Amino acid sequence: MPRPPAARAKLLDAFITILNEQGERAATLEAVATAAGVSKGGLLYHFGSKDALVDGLMAHLVDLADEDVATMRQAPEGAAAYYVRSSNFEDSALDRAIVAATRLSQGENAAAQQALLRMQQGWLDALTDEVRDPAVARAIILLGDGLYYRAAFGGKVLAASTEEMDDLLGIVRRIVDGGATA
Structure with missing residues:
Protein backbone atom coordinates (compact mmCIF):
# COMPACT_ATOMS: atom_id res chain seq x y z
CA MET A 1 0.00 0.00 0.00
CA PRO A 2 1.55 3.32 -1.04
CA ARG A 3 1.87 5.89 1.71
CA PRO A 4 -0.56 8.81 1.51
CA PRO A 5 0.87 12.31 1.09
CA ALA A 6 2.08 13.78 4.39
CA ALA A 7 -0.61 16.48 4.51
CA ARG A 8 -3.35 13.93 3.85
CA ALA A 9 -2.01 11.66 6.61
CA LYS A 10 -1.80 14.63 9.02
CA LEU A 11 -5.41 15.52 8.24
CA LEU A 12 -6.61 11.96 8.86
CA ASP A 13 -4.65 11.79 12.10
CA ALA A 14 -6.11 15.12 13.25
CA PHE A 15 -9.62 13.94 12.37
CA ILE A 16 -9.09 10.70 14.31
CA THR A 17 -7.70 12.57 17.32
CA ILE A 18 -10.60 15.01 17.44
CA LEU A 19 -13.17 12.22 17.03
CA ASN A 20 -11.53 10.16 19.77
CA GLU A 21 -10.96 12.98 22.24
CA GLN A 22 -13.89 15.34 21.61
CA GLY A 23 -16.47 13.47 19.55
CA GLU A 24 -18.08 13.90 16.17
CA ARG A 25 -19.59 17.33 16.78
CA ALA A 26 -16.17 18.82 17.48
CA ALA A 27 -14.68 17.31 14.31
CA THR A 28 -15.52 20.21 12.01
CA LEU A 29 -13.50 20.87 8.89
CA GLU A 30 -12.09 24.00 10.54
CA ALA A 31 -11.06 22.09 13.66
CA VAL A 32 -9.42 19.33 11.63
CA ALA A 33 -7.52 21.81 9.46
CA THR A 34 -6.32 23.74 12.52
CA ALA A 35 -5.25 20.57 14.35
CA ALA A 36 -3.36 19.37 11.28
CA GLY A 37 -1.68 22.73 10.81
CA VAL A 38 -3.10 23.33 7.34
CA SER A 39 -5.55 25.84 5.93
CA LYS A 40 -9.17 24.89 5.34
CA GLY A 41 -8.36 25.21 1.63
CA GLY A 42 -5.54 22.71 2.11
CA LEU A 43 -7.95 20.30 3.76
CA LEU A 44 -10.47 20.78 0.96
CA TYR A 45 -7.73 20.05 -1.60
CA HIS A 46 -7.32 16.57 -0.10
CA PHE A 47 -10.89 16.03 1.08
CA GLY A 48 -13.55 18.03 -0.72
CA SER A 49 -16.12 17.71 2.08
CA LYS A 50 -16.63 16.21 5.50
CA ASP A 51 -18.13 13.15 3.81
CA ALA A 52 -14.92 12.79 1.80
CA LEU A 53 -12.92 13.07 5.03
CA VAL A 54 -15.05 10.32 6.57
CA ASP A 55 -14.58 8.20 3.44
CA GLY A 56 -10.81 8.76 3.70
CA LEU A 57 -10.85 7.63 7.32
Whole structure:
Protein backbone atom coordinates (compact mmCIF):
# COMPACT_ATOMS: atom_id res chain seq x y z
CA MET A 1 0.00 0.00 0.00
CA PRO A 2 1.55 3.32 -1.04
CA ARG A 3 1.87 5.89 1.71
CA PRO A 4 -0.56 8.81 1.51
CA PRO A 5 0.87 12.31 1.09
CA ALA A 6 2.08 13.78 4.39
CA ALA A 7 -0.61 16.48 4.51
CA ARG A 8 -3.35 13.93 3.85
CA ALA A 9 -2.01 11.66 6.61
CA LYS A 10 -1.80 14.63 9.02
CA LEU A 11 -5.41 15.52 8.24
CA LEU A 12 -6.61 11.96 8.86
CA ASP A 13 -4.65 11.79 12.10
CA ALA A 14 -6.11 15.12 13.25
CA PHE A 15 -9.62 13.94 12.37
CA ILE A 16 -9.09 10.70 14.31
CA THR A 17 -7.70 12.57 17.32
CA ILE A 18 -10.60 15.01 17.44
CA LEU A 19 -13.17 12.22 17.03
CA ASN A 20 -11.53 10.16 19.77
CA GLU A 21 -10.96 12.98 22.24
CA GLN A 22 -13.89 15.34 21.61
CA GLY A 23 -16.47 13.47 19.55
CA GLU A 24 -18.08 13.90 16.17
CA ARG A 25 -19.59 17.33 16.78
CA ALA A 26 -16.17 18.82 17.48
CA ALA A 27 -14.68 17.31 14.31
CA THR A 28 -15.52 20.21 12.01
CA LEU A 29 -13.50 20.87 8.89
CA GLU A 30 -12.09 24.00 10.54
CA ALA A 31 -11.06 22.09 13.66
CA VAL A 32 -9.42 19.33 11.63
CA ALA A 33 -7.52 21.81 9.46
CA THR A 34 -6.32 23.74 12.52
CA ALA A 35 -5.25 20.57 14.35
CA ALA A 36 -3.36 19.37 11.28
CA GLY A 37 -1.68 22.73 10.81
CA VAL A 38 -3.10 23.33 7.34
CA SER A 39 -5.55 25.84 5.93
CA LYS A 40 -9.17 24.89 5.34
CA GLY A 41 -8.36 25.21 1.63
CA GLY A 42 -5.54 22.71 2.11
CA LEU A 43 -7.95 20.30 3.76
CA LEU A 44 -10.47 20.78 0.96
CA TYR A 45 -7.73 20.05 -1.60
CA HIS A 46 -7.32 16.57 -0.10
CA PHE A 47 -10.89 16.03 1.08
CA GLY A 48 -13.55 18.03 -0.72
CA SER A 49 -16.12 17.71 2.08
CA LYS A 50 -16.63 16.21 5.50
CA ASP A 51 -18.13 13.15 3.81
CA ALA A 52 -14.92 12.79 1.80
CA LEU A 53 -12.92 13.07 5.03
CA VAL A 54 -15.05 10.32 6.57
CA ASP A 55 -14.58 8.20 3.44
CA GLY A 56 -10.81 8.76 3.70
CA LEU A 57 -10.85 7.63 7.32
CA MET A 58 -12.88 4.54 6.45
CA ALA A 59 -10.48 3.65 3.60
CA HIS A 60 -7.61 4.08 6.08
CA LEU A 61 -9.36 1.80 8.59
CA VAL A 62 -10.02 -0.85 5.94
CA ASP A 63 -6.36 -0.74 4.84
CA LEU A 64 -5.16 -1.14 8.44
CA ALA A 65 -7.65 -3.94 9.09
CA ASP A 66 -6.65 -5.74 5.89
CA GLU A 67 -3.00 -5.56 6.99
CA ASP A 68 -4.00 -6.98 10.38
CA VAL A 69 -5.93 -9.86 8.77
CA ALA A 70 -2.92 -10.65 6.56
CA THR A 71 -0.67 -10.71 9.64
CA MET A 72 -3.25 -12.82 11.46
CA ARG A 73 -3.36 -15.38 8.65
CA GLN A 74 0.45 -15.68 8.66
CA ALA A 75 0.91 -15.73 12.43
CA PRO A 76 3.06 -18.70 13.50
CA GLU A 77 0.81 -19.34 16.51
CA GLY A 78 -2.30 -19.39 14.31
CA ALA A 79 -5.06 -16.91 13.58
CA ALA A 80 -7.04 -17.61 16.75
CA ALA A 81 -4.11 -17.14 19.12
CA TYR A 82 -3.01 -14.02 17.23
CA TYR A 83 -6.52 -12.56 17.40
CA VAL A 84 -6.87 -13.14 21.13
CA ARG A 85 -3.33 -11.98 21.93
CA SER A 86 -3.76 -8.80 19.87
CA SER A 87 -7.20 -8.01 21.31
CA ASN A 88 -5.75 -5.41 23.59
CA PHE A 89 -6.08 -1.67 23.13
CA GLU A 90 -2.58 -0.33 22.64
CA ASP A 91 -3.36 3.05 21.03
CA SER A 92 -1.99 1.79 17.71
CA ALA A 93 -3.02 3.33 14.40
CA LEU A 94 -5.57 0.52 14.01
CA ASP A 95 -6.91 1.01 17.54
CA ARG A 96 -7.28 4.75 17.03
CA ALA A 97 -9.03 4.28 13.68
CA ILE A 98 -11.41 1.69 15.20
CA VAL A 99 -12.39 4.02 18.03
CA ALA A 100 -12.89 6.94 15.61
CA ALA A 101 -15.02 4.80 13.29
CA THR A 102 -17.02 3.57 16.28
CA ARG A 103 -17.69 7.17 17.29
CA LEU A 104 -19.03 7.87 13.80
CA SER A 105 -20.94 4.58 13.74
CA GLN A 106 -22.72 5.49 16.97
CA GLY A 107 -23.99 8.56 15.13
CA GLU A 108 -25.47 6.22 12.51
CA ASN A 109 -22.83 6.98 9.89
CA ALA A 110 -23.39 4.30 7.24
CA ALA A 111 -19.82 4.45 5.88
CA ALA A 112 -18.41 3.84 9.35
CA GLN A 113 -20.84 1.02 10.02
CA GLN A 114 -19.91 -0.64 6.71
CA ALA A 115 -16.16 -0.28 7.33
CA LEU A 116 -16.48 -1.77 10.81
CA LEU A 117 -18.56 -4.66 9.49
CA ARG A 118 -15.98 -5.31 6.75
CA MET A 119 -13.17 -5.29 9.32
CA GLN A 120 -15.05 -7.73 11.58
CA GLN A 121 -15.87 -9.99 8.63
CA GLY A 122 -12.19 -10.16 7.67
CA TRP A 123 -11.28 -11.33 11.16
CA LEU A 124 -14.16 -13.79 11.23
CA ASP A 125 -13.19 -15.24 7.83
CA ALA A 126 -9.57 -15.73 8.93
CA LEU A 127 -10.70 -17.46 12.12
CA THR A 128 -13.25 -19.63 10.32
CA ASP A 129 -10.55 -20.72 7.87
CA GLU A 130 -8.48 -21.93 10.81
CA VAL A 131 -11.12 -23.48 13.06
CA ARG A 132 -13.52 -24.63 10.30
CA ASP A 133 -16.55 -23.93 12.49
CA PRO A 134 -18.27 -20.54 12.17
CA ALA A 135 -19.78 -20.80 15.68
CA VAL A 136 -16.35 -21.42 17.22
CA ALA A 137 -14.89 -18.56 15.17
CA ARG A 138 -17.65 -16.24 16.49
CA ALA A 139 -16.93 -17.37 20.07
CA ILE A 140 -13.26 -16.48 19.60
CA ILE A 141 -14.27 -13.09 18.17
CA LEU A 142 -16.43 -12.46 21.24
CA LEU A 143 -13.59 -13.46 23.56
CA GLY A 144 -11.30 -11.01 21.78
CA ASP A 145 -13.99 -8.32 21.81
CA GLY A 146 -14.31 -8.71 25.57
CA LEU A 147 -10.56 -8.35 26.05
CA TYR A 148 -10.47 -5.31 23.76
CA TYR A 149 -13.40 -3.65 25.50
CA ARG A 150 -11.88 -4.33 28.89
CA ALA A 151 -8.53 -2.80 27.87
CA ALA A 152 -9.95 0.12 25.85
CA PHE A 153 -12.53 1.25 28.36
CA GLY A 154 -11.06 0.02 31.62
CA GLY A 155 -7.50 1.17 31.14
CA LYS A 156 -4.28 -0.71 31.72
CA VAL A 157 -5.42 -1.64 35.23
CA LEU A 158 -7.95 -4.09 33.79
CA ALA A 159 -5.89 -5.33 30.85
CA ALA A 160 -5.19 -9.06 30.92
CA SER A 161 -1.99 -9.98 32.70
CA THR A 162 0.55 -12.23 31.01
CA GLU A 163 -0.64 -15.15 33.14
CA GLU A 164 -4.29 -14.50 32.30
CA MET A 165 -3.46 -14.22 28.62
CA ASP A 166 -1.52 -17.49 28.70
CA ASP A 167 -4.52 -19.17 30.38
CA LEU A 168 -6.90 -17.78 27.74
CA LEU A 169 -4.61 -18.84 24.92
CA GLY A 170 -4.49 -22.34 26.40
CA ILE A 171 -8.28 -22.46 26.29
CA VAL A 172 -8.32 -21.11 22.73
CA ARG A 173 -5.77 -23.74 21.67
CA ARG A 174 -7.94 -26.51 23.15
CA ILE A 175 -10.99 -25.13 21.36
CA VAL A 176 -9.11 -24.87 18.05
CA ASP A 177 -7.77 -28.40 18.50
CA GLY A 178 -11.32 -29.68 19.05
CA GLY A 179 -11.51 -30.23 22.79
CA ALA A 180 -13.13 -27.41 24.74
CA THR A 181 -12.43 -28.99 28.12
CA ALA A 182 -9.16 -29.66 29.85
